[in-house]
Amino acid sequence: xxxxxxxxxxxxxxxxxxxxxxxxxxxxxxxxxxxxxxxxxxxxxxxxxxxxxxxxxxxxxxxxxxxxxxxxxxxxxxxxxxxxxxxxxxxxxxxxxxxxxxxxxxxxxxxxxxxxxxxxxxxxxxxxxxxxxxxxxxxxxxxxxxxxxxxxxxxxxxxxxxxxxxxxxxxxxxxxxxxxxxxxxxxxxxxxxxxxxxxxxxxxxxxxxxxxxxxxxxxxxxxxxxxxxxxxxxxxxxxxxxxxxxxxxxxxxxxxxxxxxxxxxxxxxxxxxxxxxxxxxxxxxxxxxxxxxxxxxxxxxxxxxxxxxxxxxxxxxxxxxxxxxxxxxxxxxxxxxxxxxxxxxxxxxxxxxxxxxxxxxxxxxxxxxxxxxxx
Numbered sequence: 001x002x003x004x005x006x007x008x009x010x011x012x013x014x015x016x017x018x019x020x021x022x023x024x025x026x027x028x029x030x031x032x033x034x035x036x037x038x039x040x041x042x043x044x045x046x047x048x049x050x051x052x053x054x055x056x057x058x059x060x061x062x063x064x065x066x067x068x069x070x071x072x073x074x075x076x077x078x079x080x081x082x083x084x085x086x087x088x089x090x091x092x093x094x095x096x097x098x099x100x101x102x103x104x105x106x107x108x109x110x111x112x113x114x115x116x117x118x119x120x121x122x123x124x125x126x127x128x129x130x131x132x133x134x135x136x137x138x139x140x141x142x143x144x145x146x147x148x149x150x151x152x153x154x155x156x157x158x159x160x161x162x163x164x165x166x167x168x169x170x171x172x173x174x175x176x177x178x179x180x181x182x183x184x185x186x187x188x189x190x191x192x193x194x195x196x197x198x199x200x201x202x203x204x205x206x207x208x209x210x211x212x213x214x215x216x217x218x219x220x221x222x223x224x225x226x227x228x229x230x231x232x233x234x235x236x237x238x239x240x241x242x243x244x245x246x247x248x249x250x251x252x253x254x255x256x257x258x259x260x261x262x263x264x265x266x267x268x269x270x271x272x273x274x275x276x277x278x279x280x281x282x283x284x285x286x287x288x289x290x291x292x293x294x295x296x297x298x299x300x301x302x303x304x305x306x307x308x309x310x311x312x313x314x315x316x317x318x319x320x321x322x323x324x325x326x327x328x329x330x331x332x333x334x335x336x337x338x339x340x341x342x343x344x345x346x347x348x349x350x351x352x353x354x355x356x357x358x359x360x361x362x363x364x365x366x367x368x369x370x371x372x373x374x375x
Contacts, residue, residue, distance in 0.1 A: 056128040059092040061110050061118075061135050069135055072112035080119065083109040090133075114138060117294045139290050142283035142305050147270040147315055152322045155266050157353055160362055164347035164370040170335075172250070172372050178203060179211040179248040179338075181238070183331070184255035191256050191360070195331060198364040199252065206372060211248050219245050239336045250344070251336050257348075258330030261356050266326075269319040272308055280308065328352055329359040333367055345371045 061069040072090040077083030088094075090110065105124040108131060111117045115135040122131060172178075180200050185192035200210050225241060239251050272280070284305050295301055306314075330350035337344050347367050353359030 057092075057094045057130070059090060059108060059110075059131045059133065061090040061112065061133045063115075063135055063137075069112055069115070072110045072115070072135070075109040075111065076106060077109070078104070078106045080107050080121075083107050083119065108133070110135065111297060116290065117297050139287045140283075141302065142280055142287060145280040145308065145311055146273040146276040147311075148273045149268050149270050149320060152266060152268060152324045153354060155268060156324050156326045158351050160349060160351050160366045162347065162349040162366045162370065164345065164367070166345040166371060167342070170337075170344035170371075171374065172208070172335075174207050175209070176249040177209040177211060177247060179216055179242065179246060179251040180213060181216065181251060181253050182213065183253075183333075186256060186259050189256070189259050191259050191356075194357075194360060195254065195256060195364065198361055199368060202364055202368045203372075206368070208372070211246055216242065216246060236336070236341060239338055240341055242338065248338055251338055252333060253336065254331060254333035256329075256331055258328050258350060259356065261325065261327040263323055264326045265321050265323050267319045268322055269312075270315045272312060277308065325354060326352055327354060327356045327359045329356060329363055331360075331363050331367065335371060347371070 059074055061072045063069060068091070070090055073086060074088050074090060074092045075083045076085045076087045090112075106122060108120045108122060109117060110120070110133045112135060114137065116138055118133050118135055120131060120133050122129070180196050180203075183192040183195045185195075196213055200213060203210050219242070220238070223241065223245065225238065238253075242248070242251060284307075288304055291298070291301055291304075328350070329352075330348070332348045333346070334343050335345040336342065347370050349363045349366050351359055351362060353362065
């Protein structure tokens with residue numbers, strides 16, 4: 001009897017479970033049908049699922065000889081002045097899964113000890129991109145400039161120092177006739193005639209008409225204007241008298257203010273070799289310019305190399321002495337218009353040379369050029 005009752009209960013329980021499973025299954029089928037209906041008919045008002053893309057970015061560094069550089073720090077910034085975000089080291093690789101553009105525009109800076117920090121600009125990119133950076137070695141400190149001692153002759157010979165003034169209306173034309181007087185000279189030097197003869201010769205070579213100096217002195221002796229080769233008359237008085245006696249438009253007077261030649265001890269300071277000057281300037285400018293731009297990337301800056309002027313100043317302590325003959329010559333001259341007795345030109349010139357004669361010729365050419373050139 002008891003067994004019969006238990007069997008009846010088990011059958012009833014099983015039927016109840018089957019009914020529950022049937023209900024649940026019917027509900028799932030209903031939900032699936034509804035979802036399928038909305039999907040097919042487009043009744044779903046929500047956004048479509050997004051489409052994702054995988055993007056990649058790489059940055060590699062190499063040397064000028066195409067050797068890869070590993071372990072260089074890579075920084076990123078949106079402006080050149082603010083590249084401070086450290087994003088990794090070379091070779092740098094990055095990837096993202098995005099639905100829009102991947103890499104923004106900005107700047108990479110690659111820093112590696114022993115190389116120049118290098119900045120590379122990259123533009124906005126909607127796909128994968130690869131950047132290659134070439135690193136250059138740090139600029140080397142320029143080697144000291146090479147020094148040479150100047151030739152003693154170059155120190156002894158100085159440029160012509162000339163000062164001259166003329167009336168605005170004065171211009172020496174080649175059709176004018178010129179008289180040249182013997183220049184006043186230091187006693188016993190005989191330099192006065194030497195200067196006058198050099199002026200006459202230079203003017204004749206240029207095509208000017210010059211009155212013979214012996215003719216002028218003969219006329220002056222005949223008129224009693226000369227006594228023992230000298231005159232007590234002023235230049236203006238002589239020009240007024242000669243204006244009536246010789247056929248000349250202008251007369252040149254002058255005096256030798258310095259006429260010395262002797263052996264002297266000169267100091268020769270070493271100078272930067274002209275062949276090495278540009279090399280040092282370019283290397284120094286590159287060295288300083290680099291640290292001006294990237295100095296903030298270094299914990300300690302090297303000492304800046306000296307200027308050429310500082311090198312030459314320091315080298316002056318190594319000066320040498322040398323004995324050489326030096327000639328110092330100075331001449332002053334003026335031109336008077338014989339008809340008007342006006343001083344139309346005055347000039348002074350001086351220099352140093354190795355010999356009196358060569359120095360005198362340089363002075364004469366400079367003075368003659370001053371009053372014969374077109375104003």
